[in-house]
Amino acid sequence: MTSLVEKILNGDEKSAARLISKVEEENSGAYTALSRLLPHTGKANVLGITGPPGAGKSTLAGRLAVAFADSGRNVGVIATDPTSIHTRGAFLGDRLRMKNAEKKKIFIRSMAHRGYPGGLAKAAAGAMYVLEGLGKDVIIFESVGAGQSEKGLFLLCDTIITVFTGDYGDEIQLLKAGLTEIGDILVVNKADKPGAEEAKKDLEAFSSRVNTPGDWHVPVLLTRADSGEGIEVLTDAIKRHWRFVAESGKKEQKKKEKLGLLFIALLKEEFWQRTQKRLKKNRLFKDVLSDVRSGKTDPYSAMQKVLDSLGTTNI
Amino acid sequence: MKAKAIKVLIAKPGLDGHDRGAKVVAHALMEAGMEVIYTGLHKTVDDIIRIALQEDVDVVGLSIMSGAHVPIARKYMQKARDAGIDDKMVVIGGVIPAKDIPQLKKIGISGVFPGGTPFLDIVRFIRDNLTHA
Numbered sequence A: 001m002t003s004l005v006e007k008i009l010n011g012d013e014k015s016a017a018r019l020i021s022k023v024e025e026e027n028s029g030a031y032t033a034l035s036r037l038l039p040h041t042g043k044a045n046v047l048g049i050t051g052p053p054g055a056g057k058s059t060l061a062g063r064l065a066v067a068f069a070d071s072g073r074n075v076g077v078i079a080t081d082p083t084s085i086h087t088r089g090a091f092l093g094d095r096l097r098m099k100n101a102e103k104k105k106i107f108i109r110s111m112a113h114r115g116y117p118g119g120l121a122k123a124a125a126g127a128m129y130v131l132e133g134l135g136k137d138v139i140i141f142e143s144v145g146a147g148q149s150e151k152g153l154f155l156l157c158d159t160i161i162t163v164f165t166g167d168y169g170d171e172i173q174l175l176k177a178g179l180t181e182i183g184d185i186l187v188v189n190k191a192d193k194p195g196a197e198e199a200k201k202d203l204e205a206f207s208s209r210v211n212t213p214g215d216w217h218v219p220v221l222l223t224r225a226d227s228g229e230g231i232e233v234l235t236d237a238i239k240r241h242w243r244f245v246a247e248s249g250k251k252e253q254k255k256k257e258k259l260g261l262l263f264i265a266l267l268k269e270e271f272w273q274r275t276q277k278r279l280k281k282n283r284l285f286k287d288v289l290s291d292v293r294s295g296k297t298d299p300y301s302a303m304q305k306v307l308d309s310l311g312t313t314n315i
Numbered sequence B: 001m002k003a004k005a006i007k008v009l010i011a012k013p014g015l016d017g018h019d020r021g022a023k024v025v026a027h028a029l030m031e032a033g034m035e036v037i038y039t040g041l042h043k044t045v046d047d048i049i050r051i052a053l054q055e056d057v058d059v060v061g062l063s064i065m066s067g068a069h070v071p072i073a074r075k076y077m078q079k080a081r082d083a084g085i086d087d088k089m090v091v092i093g094g095v096i097p098a099k100d101i102p103q104l105k106k107i108g109i110s111g112v113f114p115g116g117t118p119f120l121d122i123v124r125f126i127r128d129n130l131t132h133a
C-alpha cells in the first residue's frame, strides 16, 4: 500500500479512488495508508451541507464546487445517500445533480451511508484525508439529509450549511427538527417557489441566538441552486466564515478535538468488531441468546451475565 | 475486513434521450442490494470513464438505445485501457440485435442484455462473474 500513498500524494485520482474503497471495506492496510497520509492533511477548508430530502443540497454542492474550482481552488466532493435498511442497496443520486462538475477538475465520490450514525458514512473521515492527500484544498460533504444529530458533519467540517425550502412546514417543525441549531449559514433554496421569503423571516427569528460580541452571526440567504442565483453571496458568506474560524482560533481547536473524537470512534468500532468475533465463539453467549429468544431470560439480565463472563480485561 | 458491497455505474453514453430502461435497471440492482450510481443522460465516454474511476465501481453498465453500441463499446474499452480501469466489468443493455452480441463480447464486453432481459438474470450475471480481490 506504500506506492498507493505515494501515487495519491502525486495527484493520482485512481489510487485515491481505490484507497477510499479500501477504507470503505475496512481493510487494515487502508488504515496504515491513512496514517501515512495524515501528516499531509489539515489545511483544507471543509464544508458540510445538510438539510431535508430534496431541498437542493446536491444541486447547491455542485454549484459551490464549480464556483470554488473557477476561483482556482482544488475541489473534492463526498456525497452521502441513504442505504435501504431492507435490501442494503442504495441509489447514489447526488452526483447526477452536480451539473458541470464533471467537466472541471473536481473529484466527486458518492457514498452509501450504510446506516452509520451521524449523517455521513463511516468511511467519510478517511475519504476526506485521502482527498486532502490528493491535493484537494476545498472539500464539500453532502450529508445523508436526516437533519438531526449530524455529529459526523460537526466532527469533520469547518462550516456547515443547512438548506431549507419554503415548504418545510411551520415554526414547530423547525423547532422539533433542531435544524437551525446546526448551521453556520442557513440557506433557503428554491427562492423561486412560494413561501421562501416567509421561511427566511422565520429562520432569521430562530437563528438569532443570544450571541456574545465577536461571535459568528448566522446569515440566512436565499438561493436558486438550479439557476445559480444567490451563489455568489453564499460563497462570500462561506469565505467569511472560513476567515472567522481561522482567526478566532476555532479551526486549530477543532482540529485537535476532531482527531480525539475520531480516535474514540475508531476504537469503539474496533472494540465492538472484536467483541462480536469473540461472542460468536462463546458458548455461554449462544446459550443466553437462545434463552432470551425463548423467553427464559430477559435481555437485561442476559446482558449482565454475558458481560460478567467476558470480564473487562483482554478485549 | 468487511465484504464489499457491489458498486455499479449505470451510464447513458451518446445522444439518445431515453433513460427509462436505465433507471428501471438501476432500481432493480439496488433492490438486489447493490450500490448504484446513475450518470444521467448524454454523457461522453470521457465523462463515464472519469466517473467510473472516481467512484471505483465494480461494474459499468452502458445503456444504449441509439444503435451505436458497437462503436461506443469500442471507444469505451479503448479509453478504459488508457485510464487503467479496464479491470472493471462492463455490461451493455438496450436495443441490441442478437447478431451484434459476439462482436461486443470480442471487444471486451462481459455481458450483453437486450431489452426485455429479466432483471434477475442481470443480477445473477453480475454476482456470478465478479471476481472480488
Ligand SMILES: Nc1nc2c(ncn2[C@@H]2O[C@H](COP(=O)(O)OP(=O)(O)OP(=O)(O)O)[C@@H](O)[C@H]2O)c(=O)[nH]1
Pocket (backbone or CB within 6 Å): A051, A052, A053, A054, A055, A056, A057, A058, A059, A060, A094, A097, A144, A145, A189, A190, A191, A192, A193, A223, A224, A225, A226, A227
Ligand atoms: N425550482 C427549483 N428547483 C430546484 C432548485 N434547486 C434544486 N432544485 C431541484 O430540486 C430537486 C432536488 O434537488 P437535489 O439537489 O437533488 O436535492 P437534495 O437535497 O440533494 O436531495 P436528496 O439528496 O435526495 O436529499 C431537483 O429536481 C433540482 O433540480 C431551485 O432553486 N428551484
Ligand SMILES: [Mg+2]
Pocket (backbone or CB within 6 Å): A057, A058, A059, A093, A094, A142
Ligand atoms: Mg442530494
